[in-house]
Amino acid sequence: MADFTLALPLAAIAGYLLGAVPFGLVLTRLAGLGDIRAIGSGNIGATNVLRTGRKDLALATLLLDSGKGAIAALGARALAGWDGVDPALAVVAGVAAVIGHNYPVWLRFKGGKGVATTLGVLLATAWPVGGLACLTWLLMAVLFRYSSLAALTALALAPAYAWGLAEPVHVTGFGVLAVLAWWRHRDNIRRLIAGTETRIGHKAKA
Template identity: 50%
Template sequence: MLIDIVLLITAYLVGSISTAVVVCKMMGLPDPRQQGSGNPGATNVLRMSGKKPAALTLAGDFLKGTLPVVLAAVAGRSPETMALCGLAAFLGHLYPVFFGFKGGKGVATGLGVLLAWSWLGLLATGATWLIVAFLFRFSSLAALTSFLLAPIYMVLFGAPTALVLGMAAITALTYWRHRSNIRNLLNGTEGKIGTPKS
């Protein structure tokens, strides 16, 4: 039980590291929380500062979702603990203790968690994201579509129930964090991939 608690706290703290803010500060770039959409994530960094900082942000956000779950797996913990560690890392990204509980929308971190839960599920989810993004050029629509299907993919690939439920919770939280994007999509005002935000 003590090990599980330590793992959960560690997962949340790792998730609370805002990669976008750290990368932009180290590279002398504007704070993404004060530019564009105000979201400290890879998409906003791409629009404001270019491909290199966006790629670093994406990699960091992805890994902070994967590593806490892998740590729990190496420690021999149950699928339930692995599910909770993934959720803790994801919540850390959304509500980071180090940055006033104001974080990103969780797409990259959610995918990182998914890698540790079901790599086949990640492949299918990632393929869905790429297809939707290529066809429609909306990052938010790609995220919403792929995360909606992610729990289904996990079921098809035989993931434990606890992990499927964990992914369903991440999907619900992702939709909540993207509620402004959903409004923009419905209103026709959502920015497309590769288009600078005015």
């Protein structure tokens, strides 16, 4: 097993760089749809990609964005060896991946909001918590048709789920991710309060 003090910064750096890959932007440009940041919310995530009308690209973005969070966490465990690894290593790498998605160096630190990446981290580091968070998101999305409200609810409840289903390091890490998500969604929160938030499936104009 690699020394933990060496593995921790390596996992954080690798997680950040992986998380910083802007899959939504790359996919929409390859599809000839231009810069996704010029439509809708200006976000590079799956919800804004869906506003182009391309459900296939939105699904691909969702899977890739969540996948990079999961890979960052699982890769950190592999870096140090699977047996007896401190779960903090995977949590730190996962949090770093979300920060990379939200503040990617390649895009002058202007990225997405990290919901899909965070869900990937939850599933990879404490799958029962991740599963409950995903179910919460789905239920809220079906009931209210607001992606932002679904995300805010799911991620706010993740630390509570972790309290009973995971370890203290997960509660702390998921709490950090929840705070980060709420901060990144502050404009959405204002629009939700004002009743002007865009609903899921709405095709935004460029």
